[in-house]
Amino acid sequence: MRDPVTDFEYPDAWVAACRSPDLLPDVERGLAVLTASGSVLRRGFTTGTTAAAACKGAVLSLAFDTIEEVGVTLPCGIAVRLPVDAYRGRASCWKDAGDYPSDVTAGLEFVATAVPSLSGGVQFVPGEGIGSFGRNTRRHLQGTPAISAPALDCIRRSINEAVDEADLHGTTVILTIPRGAEVAQKTLNPKIGILGGLSILGTTGFVEPWDDHMVEGVLDRITRASGGIVLTTGRLGLRYSRLLFPEHEAILVGSKLTEALRVTDGDAVICGLPGLILKFMNPDVLEGTGCVTVEELSATPLWEAVARRELRAFQVRYPHVRVVIVDRDGRVIGESP
Structure with a gap:
């Protein structure tokens, strides 16, 4: 069973453990999500x-x-x-x-x-x-x-x-x-x-009940993936990850980059819009820039220097992880050295 909203494939064990089988049609339609515990949560x-x-x-x-x-x-x-x-x-x-x-x-x-x-x-x-x-x-x-x-x-x-x-x-x-x-x-x-x-x-158009319900299944998907993996943070990032890395398996992890990187085996790519990625690299990235959002920063002359600095620092911590940052039109605006 696949979630039509996130493209997340529910493990068979989750479906078998469902405590409300009569609600599974709502899960199939995307109106609800199934959790590892077998409960069904309604999307808002x-x-x-x-x-x-x-x-x-x-x-x-x-x-x-x-x-x-x-x-x-x-x-x-x-x-x-x-x-x-x-x-x-x-x-x-x-x-x-x-x-x-x-x-x-x-x-x-x-x-x-x-x-x-x-x-x-x-x-x-x-x-x-x-x-x-x-x-x-x-x-x-x-x-x-x-x-x-x-x-x-x-x-x-x-x-x-x-x-x-x-x-x-x-x-x-x-x-x-x-x-x-x-x-x-x-x-x-x-x-x-x-x-x-x-x-x-x-x-x-939907509000997720919360994103924790997918963490276990996503991490399992990462560990089972063969070949290259692209971790992305949102739906636009997922779209551009598939276009930029057609030979890799693109996996939507949202804000769970730390957990996802912990279970990657070997090389991985992070690809997506700048907001979550830069904040993940450095929560204080906006300090001293005069900008209130990372997207605003990406439109200023400061962007190139800040992005280069953060990408280099991140590469020291994660030498086997490549980072590709794209804008909303899919243009690459930052990339690991």
């Missing part, structure tokens, strides 16, 4: 998925009056249905954290208001409670809403689907998070320069 939904559901419900309720559930296709390609409370152009959707125990946004209400567009066209307007960037970054200008590209694509796709289904000429949709500014103070947003509210995020 990201802020991006919640926002998309609220927006779609608001638009549909313009034509169909009351809407209690909507379908959303997540960035990872899986179709899900979420409950909403929508009536005459106004919809609420509450953030479902699944079995993730520490989600500060759990239960938070997302509100979308839709009005027909007389001139045609579709407009999405981020409103109250959605954070914005307090400074220019490599990918965002100061003042722009803190909405990731996958989340924004999901929201717009959901709105367009609703416009077609409702047979509207167009619509304007305003999204708000009434308690967004308050809850954002419990997140990292103030530290990384996102002001006034929450970020709308979601690379896959």
Whole structure:
């Protein structure tokens, strides 16, 4: 059995030990994860998925009056249905954290208001409670809403689907998070320069219950792998690792690089985006740079010198591990000497 979200293959022993066999179809669909202990944990939904559901419900309720559930296709390609409370152009959707125990946004209400567009066209307007960037970054200008590209694509796709289904000429949709500014103070947003509210995020559309459930299986996969191994930290890293190292087995380890390197036998490659990799090499890498994120650092003139310094220091500690750092477009921006 393979997880369609992470591409993780569950060991047969885990499947045999499952204490809730009736939930295995949810595991196969990606709605839940199976653990080594045999328990099944439900995935939650990201802020991006919640926002998309609220927006779609608001638009549909313009034509169909009351809407209690909507379908959303997540960035990872899986179709899900979420409950909403929508009536005459106004919809609420509450953030479902699944079995993730520490989600500060759990239960938070997302509100979308839709009005027909007389001139045609579709407009999405981020409103109250959605954070914005307090400074220019490599990918965002100061003042722009803190909405990731996958989340924004999901929201717009959901709105367009609703416009077609409702047979509207167009619509304007305003999204708000009434308690967004308050809850954002419990997140990292103030530290990384996102002001006034929450970020709308979601690379896959799901919130993982936690990543520890995969550690045992991942480490076993590393020990059993034949040939070269590429360890990567995220889905984009996994994609580019497979392209750059087609003869190697690419394994997604997330933030568990220390554990993964401990069980590698011989040479290995670490490949992925700079954030987790540089922070893994040196937790204080940003000290003295004036940057609040590694991605921001990678766009400054300091990047080349800092990356070269950290790669050389890491090579001393791990002489048999090659490191390849890529940007979001797959370009190599740092490599072991």
